[in-house]
Amino acid sequence: TLQIEDDRTGLGIETLRRAMADNLFYIQGKYPEIATKNDFYMALAYTVRDRLLKRWISTTRSYVKNDVKVVCYLSAEFLMGPQLGNNLINLDIYEQVHKAVTESGLNIEELIEQEEEPGLGNGGLGRLAACYMDSLASLEIPAIGYGIRYEFGIFDQEIRDGWQVEITDKWLQWGNPWEIHRPELAYEVKLGGHTEPYTDQYGNYRVRWIPDQVVKGIAYDTPILGYKVNTTNILRLWKAEAPESFDFQSFNVGDYYGAVNKKVVSENISKVLYPNDEQVQGKQLRLEQQYFFVSCSLQNMIRIHLDRPGKSLATFHENFAVQLNDTHPAIGVAELMRLLLDEHQFAWEQAWDITQKTFGYTNHTLLPEALEKWSINLFGKLLPRHLEIIYEINRRFLDQVRLQDPYDQGKIARLSLIDETGDRYVRMANLACVGSHAINGVAALHTELLKQTVLRDFYQLWPEKFSNKTNGVTPRRWIVLSNPGLTSLISSKIGDNWIKHLEDLRQLESFVEDSNFRQQWRQIKLENKRNLAKYIQKKTGIVINPESLFDIQVKRIHEYKRQHLNVLHIITLYNRIKHNPDLEITPRTFIFGGKAAPGYYMAKLIIKLINSVAEVVNADPCVRDRMKVVFLPDYNVTLGQRVYPAADLSEQISTAGLEASGTGNMKFSMNGALTIGTLDGANVEIRQEVGEENFFLFGLRTEEVYALKTQGYNPWSYYNSNPQLKEVIDLIASGIFSHGDTGLFRPLLDSLLHHDPFMLLADYQSYIDCQEQVSQAYRNQDNWTRMSILNVARIGKFSSDRSIQEYCQDIWQAKSLTIELEE
Template structure:
């Protein structure tokens, strides 16, 4: 018997009451969760209690859409995108979900009526630091865009208990502290404890022939780890599509050995639990020692194995055939960290599902696509064969067989060209054999892409040139992008409101519509409005800088921003050398006219990266001298903003006037900070590197401050025998700056502090810092000159934002969908899951 109209209306009213979006409904939901989830009442509830209650209330509204999305994907024939990434630098969820649901203002009203400040509660959220930098942030942007474009997708990764470290600065040195982001709980995830997979590690392989005469391999593991799924709903902007981010936590199949405990071996009773849980304990353990390398390989295999087992289970549960796995899933490898998936897919197909080798290889190659994110040889992962065998003995056999058959094919195609064969081999030649993960990814994928036009071309010419020579059809470019929801609407609400007041809100989902701003670029009144908003954001950042660093900065000065991972190729030391040169000009001529400028640095150095840590120390040491020198008279200030993460980036980007994108040409694959800063109206000073090339093409050469050697010139200079010492001797300003550092001028007359950094610049300088110094300083003078003309600067700033449509992650994902994944939108409709039907 069907429900009556009255019953249906009653059910819908009940559903609307539970997950409605109005202020009063939201207020009731918060109070309900405060009571039923937190066990608190308002008089004793803490700020964290209210944050948790509000988050649960918002999550209810996500789950309504999430269940509808999952239900549709499982019942539809449409392919699902599976994104495998070791990193997801998501940022805080609450505010972003309020934006995507369209209830930010309603929640503000609800929180006000409860006597709570919404911004105060949002600030309570612990940021999940599940990524190191651009790679993880890109994955997060892509998850946002996949949902916004209504593309069926699952993101797979690791639920690290401890994320990227918390950074503190003490006496100028970086100090790492534990990022215990889960200490107060995580209201956004849903543990699926019934959804777990066994993952084998170590041990050995037994070979035998079955009754049918077929060769078989039986992997006898040294240990088994259980992977438990934790799901986070990822909602698209103003759509019902809510995709899944599934992160795996490692656990022991049996967490407590009762027999061992009874024998008095109390620590031994939980030893398996400790060993297994270590796998998902921390993001990127230090791998300088063999134990660290083993743990990293275990991490990579663990999440990939769980993810592939999960995909296969989903496919088979819907009646799919294992031979047609690629009809249901397309698996994108986000860099080489998940490349072991190629060998794991073969193991599952051949060993578990007993698929013949050739068919299994065909299935595998039709399932995987690979994104390369680096041109740095040291970043192309390799594993010592003996270490690899100790962790994954069966996979070594599989890779050896893949390689044997693959090189047979290469031999035929190249007429036995030994250089090509050696270059393409998945296992390196020589006595110390290594497994080359990029080669495994290339061999086992149907598509290979770079992440910026220049990067993709350089891949074809350098690190993957032999692959491109034989399989050019696999290669394409997919320039990175970032989501405007977080990086404009959420981070810069005042600027977003100004933009929407002129061109409407369509740009939030179609960033190309920002071109509508161009008609206002010469309008003096709009220019004034634009710069007023910029000044407001600079004042906000100035307050935060004072709170965090005790440094008072002038919001009217140029905010010159260099925020990213600290690395030699990103050349923070080139920037600080310019600061020293500018400082010396003032010291030599105290009455010199200098456009006031605040140099803002932020970023983390890898814990084991000595020179990167020295760069931070140098920046803070220069700041200590420059900021306190009365002769400078506050014309320049230097700030190192600690603990750079998504939250702090959201505060810095909107306030930036100048975006420092000064990596050595040919070293940065793409960059995404360059995009976020330009979207918020910052003007770029940069080299022709990564996505800078395309940004300059889009915003116009006249709105971009270009300096430095091109990639071709860098290579030519190196081939001719580049000698950095010649540049040091030829440029008095450069020589003085380096001599001051070397003498201890910025380190309390202790000349040894920066010895290693100075030696690397004068005698090695593989990133051509000294070669680009003169060009950089000259271009910085043009930046200062341009800033004097407020009308010109405002126009340039407006045009930078207006012409950034190409760099939306929505465009990137659409390119992947059209050219690689071959998937389209699958809109989700909300349904009443309480309604009963006969």
């Protein structure tokens, strides 16, 4: 029989080429002679999307038919990165498309680069959510990611005169081919107003919420395809609009402006991502965002559940496992209670039982300034019914606590959902703990610290609720897509099963002594470094030496992450060269990237410091190419994909006890970089896996940090007793990096000398010594390559597939379902 491939689903090269031409014509309305690169990108993206939709339909049908349990990942951020390349990998048609595109006279890499990335997240937490969506689909677990379709994502960063400047992120301006607008999938979300008690037809006490504003949430769906499977889950993001009906009153009295203004105010809710991480601001609009997307999502789950024949909400938790990605969606605990009590007439006890069985809570940070709390006043004005529900949850919860421990008033005050130590606040972490059956941290150390510090009282109350789920990252994006050279070398030796079973990388260990293999390994790294060097020259004009050691720190700029400790090392080397112009040092290129929260003054000053030091060092003839310093503007997922494969050294130098996990540390190591790091977050486990002889460890341990704090830490004594350190600090103070302005970096130096909350001075010498070991080790290229190979061979644990399997087993009780393609 003659097999003819459908233009919307076929995977043959000729079919793909025809489908692209067709989409160029019928979607973009262009023909090749006049089409822009973006037109071609769109044509290809729609070609890929058609193939995803085919799989999505089969997936949805199977989920309904098999009555599956669905994992719902609630997250205010999804930092997805560009979709085209990843979808080609997961569809397993990269090569076919490459050929089809080349035959059409185009360049696949250029087309992939056209895509504007959806920057709907700040950093670690948002990117983790994206890796987890990839693993859920790849493991064939039914899942929905729920979040907000921000019109403006994380700002674009420009550097002007060494300072960060924020530019609006207009990611939607050329259209988004990956999303499907579903205007029919809409929910109303109430805000403000007051509540009223009433008695229902059965004589039960009930409460009605009469809001003073209603907004409508509209779904936008993005298909998420798993790697070499048919499972296609959904990322469902909500956009806020004004409901038509709500304007009428204004129109009736002729208040046209007022009616339109209501629309504007409603649409503000999903307008822009808050660019702060690890720092709460307590803004009303932020609470509106959180409640808005959580309410839409829970209403959507309830509709899906009740659409299934014979289902009642009494079994909701058997069909839905809802994970709270930090406390940003924790209002969901009160919202599910409200929906069950007020809209579905459940009794309190049963509603509470369902709620607790439904939710799990993941904590991502120990920093006190990142723990969300809402002033009672603001909360009660916006969500009066939820405040009542929270008071009632709290009353019942504290009664239960008092039964166990009636005399410990301090403990009761700490466990309370309401902070009453000064102004009164709702504590979202406490709400999340009480309303969930499972609580987890994101690395072994972090989970231990959670149990000992911020969640100590909850741990004593319910030790069985706590578990660790060490973060992971997806090898599809972070190796296969971003490092094709390494991917084919690895696969040529051990086949390609490792892409789905990352532990299989262990088989690489048997090639460590193969000098030919090591040579190929080095060559690939060098190629990747050359590519990055080209990019750096294009973007910054700085010329770097690809043979030098690429020492890279990319992550959000934060004092606890200590980018300025890295700078202290750079200036230390600079001083050494100035003192001894003929000094033999291992040539290094120091590369930084990362955004600072727009209101975080110290972080912005650190960016200015890096650029100022770069300006002086790069221009100094005395340095003679032994050192270069680069600040890469606008670090994002796309740029990460260029950076990790080119790194020799990964900087993971946070103060011990403060980085919950880190995930960049895993991406570097997966691409053959060695780590210099403290015993913090997942560094501890990475070191354990790759072997301590393949990891550069320095600095105080968490207990030592705590001990030093308690005994009274005095940064001055380090400054006074360490001449090398003193010289570095004095050089910054001298104004040499600031055109003679001795005041510019004063706030940073004052903070270091008088408070140094992140203990840079205490860790300085240990860091410098460790960096010296790095420099020595790099001189033995053969041995360095051995260590690099062993890092990759032993990094399997940090696949997000492993993390997701643990969540499925221990928290979600979710099972995989293989999807067959329908004809």
